Amino acid sequence: MRSPGEIIAPRRLGRDFPWLLSSSWTSNLGDGIALAAAPLLLASLTSSPLVVAAGAMLQYLPWLLFGLLAGAIADHHDRRRLVMVANGVRAVIVLALVAFLVTGTVTVWMVLAVAFLYGTAEVFADSAGSTLLPMIVRPDDLGIGNSRMQAGFLVANQLAGPPLGAFLFAIGSFWPFAAQVLCVSLAVVLISRIARTPVPEHPAESSRAPLKAIGEGLRWLRHNAPVRTLVIIILVFNVTWAAPWGILVLYATEHLGMGPVGYGALMTASALGGMVAIFLFGWLEKHVSFATLMRVCLALEVLMHLAFALTTLPAVAFMIMFVFGLYAFVWATISTTVRQRLVPRELQGRIASVNMVGVFGGLVIGQFIGGILAQFFGLTAPWWFAFGGAAVTLALVWRPISHIAAAKPVAQTDAQPEPGAGGEPLIG
16 A cells, blocks of 8 residues: 555655655645735725735736746746745745734735735746756656646645635734745745756857747747647636636625625635545546547536526536536646647746746736626626637637647757647647
């Protein structure tokens, strides 16, 4: 019988993987604590919905402003050291907020500034951090490695962190942020135990010209059909997903009549579905092809929007959210694994940053569309928009998904494949 340690971090993934995993889990716990505490802090300082919403938007904005630059920097420097420095900066930023809270001098503008600065440091930490797993495990083990990383996000960031953050905030406004400082600082120590990661080789002029490096990454993406299509799928499905998700709290409390507690329970149902997926993923990876899993996940996304548009029963909503959490975990793990297998090591940072810019760009666009639709056509209108948009997108990518899943990794020395390499031209 395998030990818990062997189940969580199998020895075949190497000696560095447990340090990377524990650092990621610890950092995610700190972010999960802030996920609940930061809105509570803003709400305690202002009654303006616009200002409270601005706090969340200021954490998205850095990805749109600095995401591509962060990816280029990650591809030209020691990635482990970049994660350590960026997380160290995050700890210092939050420590300053703790000092303002302890002395009673905090203001709304200080909190918003901290949100933006913290989000900016997070962009550089995540861009570099996303490249480490492909450097320390074999391509065949990326699936199980990513599933463990996703599990940490789910458990620490989504399940454990928010209630702990709310509890600590009730004790004192500075306590959750002090805990966040400790978590992020510990994450720096843990990742420092990873063996030094080699800096990818690039022409000297590329290292001195970030814009040129970004251009190289975008050209590679344009000419690699499978990865390009995967990025487009993620962008479009984030637009359709964010349209109703931005008004989910109103949908749950007003349309379903669930109240604030019911809304919180609805989110917990999603996390529970993800927990089940953690234990299923290993079996699914061995017995079901990635192409089939990707199609099933996207088809369930379409049906999820339709079900929410039609239901008026809280019990049905809980079932839908449970299934959503399950397939969302599987999709996130597979899409990350496929991208990491197909992208050359020297381009991992730039392509990952393009993907994240698409994620957050889709969130911003989708939330704007959803807000407009809900305002003029009712709370179910965003779900109908999401259903139609996701259904059309799925029909367009149904066949190309086979090319994405079956594409062969390019040689690690190839920075720019020929047009059409890696499969037939797909979308865009």
